[in-house]
Amino acid sequence: MPEGLCANDIAKLENIISATRRVKRGETLFRTGDRFDSLFAVRSGSIKTVVTHDGGREQVTGLLLAGDALGFEGIEEGVHTCDAIALEDSSVCVVPYTLFERMCRETDALQRRLHRMMSHAMNREVNHVVRLGLLRADERVARLLLDLSSRLSRRGYASSEFTLRMTRDDMGSYLGMTLETVSRTLSRFDKAGLIEAQGKFIRIRDFEALRAV
Amino acid sequence: MPEGLCANDIAKLENIISATRRVKRGETLFRTGDRFDSLFAVRSGSIKTVVTHDGGREQVTGLLLAGDALGFEGIEEGVHTCDAIALEDSSVCVVPYTLFERMCRETDALQRRLHRMMSHAMNREVNHVVRLGLLRADERVARLLLDLSSRLSRRGYASSEFTLRMTRDDMGSYLGMTLETVSRTLSRFDKAGLIEAQGKFIRIRDFEALRAV
DNA sequence: CGAGAATTTGATGATGATCAAACATAGTGG
DNA sequence: CCACTATGTTTGATCATCATCAAATTCTCG
Numbered sequence: 216m217p218e219g220l221c222a223n224d225i226a227k228l229e230n231i232i233s234a235t236r237r238v239k240r241g242e243t244l245f246r247t248g249d250r251f252d253s254l255f256a257v258r259s260g261s262i263k264t265v266v267t268h269d270g271g272r273e274q275v276t277g278l279l280l281a282g283d284a285l286g287f288e289g290i291e292e293g294v295h296t297c298d299a300i301a302l303e304d305s306s307v308c309v310v311p312y313t314l315f316e317r318m319c320r321e322t323d324a325l326q327r328r329l330h331r332m333m334s335h336a337m338n339r340e341v342n343h344v345v346r347l348g349l350l351r352a353d354e355r356v357a358r359l360l361l362d363l364s365s366r367l368s369r370r371g372y373a374s375s376e377f378t379l380r381m382t383r384d385d386m387g388s389y390l391g392m393t394l395e396t397v398s399r400t401l402s403r404f405d406k407a408g409l410i411e412a413q414g415k416f417i418r419i420r421d422f423e424a425l426r427a428v
Numbered sequence: 429m430p431e432g433l434c435a436n437d438i439a440k441l442e443n444i445i446s447a448t449r450r451v452k453r454g455e456t457l458f459r460t461g462d463r464f465d466s467l468f469a470v471r472s473g474s475i476k477t478v479v480t481h482d483g484g485r486e487q488v489t490g491l492l493l494a495g496d497a498l499g500f501e502g503i504e505e506g507v508h509t510c511d512a513i514a515l516e517d518s519s520v521c522v523v524p525y526t527l528f529e530r531m532c533r534e535t536d537a538l539q540r541r542l543h544r545m546m547s548h549a550m551n552r553e554v555n556h557v558v559r560l561g562l563l564r565a566d567e568r569v570a571r572l573l574l575d576l577s578s579r580l581s582r583r584g585y586a587s588s589e590f591t592l593r594m595t596r597d598d599m600g601s602y603l604g605m606t607l608e609t610v611s612r613t614l615s616r617f618d619k620a621g622l623i624e625a626q627g628k629f630i631r632i633r634d635f636e637a638l639r640a641v
Numbered sequence: 642c643g644a645g646a647a648t649t650t651g652a653t654g655a656t657g658a659t660c661a662a663a664c665a666t667a668g669t670g671g
Numbered sequence: 672c673c674a675c676t677a678t679g680t681t682t683g684a685t686c687a688t689c690a691t692c693a694a695a696t697t698c699t700c701g
Contacts, residue, residue, distance in 0.1 A: 266558050274561045276554050288554060290547035297554070316543070320533045330529070333546045334503035340553035341489050341501060341510070345479050347560035348487045348604035352657065382679060391561035396657055398681055414666075414680075565689065595647065606690055611649055627648075627698070 224322050231318060234309040238262070244285075244299040244307060251289025253309045257281050260305020261380045263389075264288075264297045275389035277339070278302075278381070280366055284332050302380035347391045355390040356400045357428040360410065364419055375422075379415040404428075437535050444531060447522040451475070457498075457512040457520060464502025466522045470494050473518020474593045476602075477501075477510045488602040490552070491515075491594070493579055497545050515593035560604045568603040569613045570641040573623065577632055588635075592628040617641075 264277035289295040319326040368374030383394040401412040411418040477490035502508040532539040581587030596607040614625040624631040
């Protein structure tokens, strides 16, 4: 989290975000309608955000990994507009918003960091829109795998091998397609030698081909 | 723009955002790759944001009306990540970002306002994701019409009658479908008495039925 | 007013949804 | 720790929605 902040600032920041919260797999960090008063940063594990549309249909709108921040959607109305659900046992830093806002007024490096994080979150959503609006089913799946791969490798994990934390149903919801189509697409990629897929375990065998899907 | 700001603050703010820029229909306010140094607020007219995917396919990611702010996507990397194109002759306020950021540090009401605007922009994108991921073609068209209607009425225009500023192609791109499907859907809504659609002119005849599509 | 752009409508086909059933996996309680 | 049950996954068959291709109008703006 540091970078651009002096030691003194970091100390103040750590004081504010001292609280850590643990969320077990399947439990919610916050729910639609909950009062917004903190931002969160994933410390370990992974979290999905879900919007429930009238009629019960659910859309997974975000997949957050260690280091990712969430909760910004609640700023607008002071109320959270989605559910945040742990995909595995996870822990998050709790950042009380009012205090954090005040600190951002005092420290420009922190302010810049916050704005970049929010801008980043927006760009993530825009990418998601492009994925859903422009790509075919197999392209979407390929992009999700490559996306996860690069995000995991940036976090120090192997880029070509990982274990999905979400179900086929979650993937389908995230990608705007059914779980069956996700499953079929992965099987096809497997048979074509692009990946190795056995259940939740994925190994990417041919990055170039996957990018070219 | 005021509310929550004292007269003195407003004067300072107006000093910063004094510049207005005119953009003719079809012209770009900024382009992908342009250096980011200002936020913009639509003063009059309307603007679309477009992301061009490798392969030339284009996705309309946003539709901005008078009062809407844009440009936040550029904060993250200091470079704009989409094109902003005027749908009609428009004018925008130019808000130099560094100055504005400084002012936000001095005035908490302004800071809160900025954060709410960014949060609002995020929620807009999330709604867009839900629309693309969860709704069928006719539901998407209905939602777009209702969305435009309510946004226009909030701006003091009639809610049941308006003239689209975009082409069928733009609508299709925004909604993740082809222009033909948009056209057919509007024709069907027209025949069913939900709306009256002649070219770019739209009159909503039955809000309830449109919401229930 | 005329030419290029946008829209409408039709015919056809492909992609992905839905329904269904067998199979695998993981989580739980005895 | 194992067996059992829930839940999740795979695969097949069929069908609906929407994309594509095509052609006839209709706008609109220079």
